[in-house]
Amino acid sequence: GENVEQHPSTLSVQEGDSAVIKCTYSDSASNYFPWYKQELGKGPQLIIDIRSNVGEKKDQRIAVTLNKTAKHFSLHITETQPEDSAVYFCAASRAGNNRLAFGKGNQVVVIP
């Protein structure tokens, strides 16, 4: 099955700086890659997603890039704010098999 790995496990950034989280996946047939933000005691919240027919997608301060050849995708958060502090999960799925395979998550800490 699909194996998704995230790096680094913990990331601390100064407020206003950028944060980048990278994920790799193993199944070349995967074609959908969402990112979720999870705050303490809450369920994961979808923040951005990308499909394999595009290489980059941006939504305000958040962007995701996809490299299908290398089988990795990254989340970029610019101008970080304290409310960006959370655990971020990447995931992958393939057409016809809608289950999401998740990475183990990254703890992002934005230092005011």
Add this chain to the structure above:
Amino acid sequence: GAGVSQSPSNKVTEKGKDVELRCDPISGHTALYWYRQSLGQGLEFLIYFQGNSAPDKSGLPSDRFSAERTGGSVSTLTIQRTQQEDSAVYLCASSPGGGRRDTQYFGPGTRLTVL
């Protein structure tokens, strides 16, 4: 509009007891998923419903786990004879049909503690 809701938010039970966890998906969403999140870990897929049928239940860890969905809406996850290793947060997600069928929206989860 209303998101995915789950109940109870917390459940404490004794080893060997049965528990039922409930999920109300977003209205109109045809697909429903159950995942389990153990402390400090990612999410582990359990089962997927399309309408009332479960084409993929391969993630259920043992025959003590079962789930059903009725009326294409509410789903119940049942764990029989609970064990301490069943302690986790159980998350439900739903997704719309059509071209966005792979986009999953999660509920707040049920935190299960087995003593």
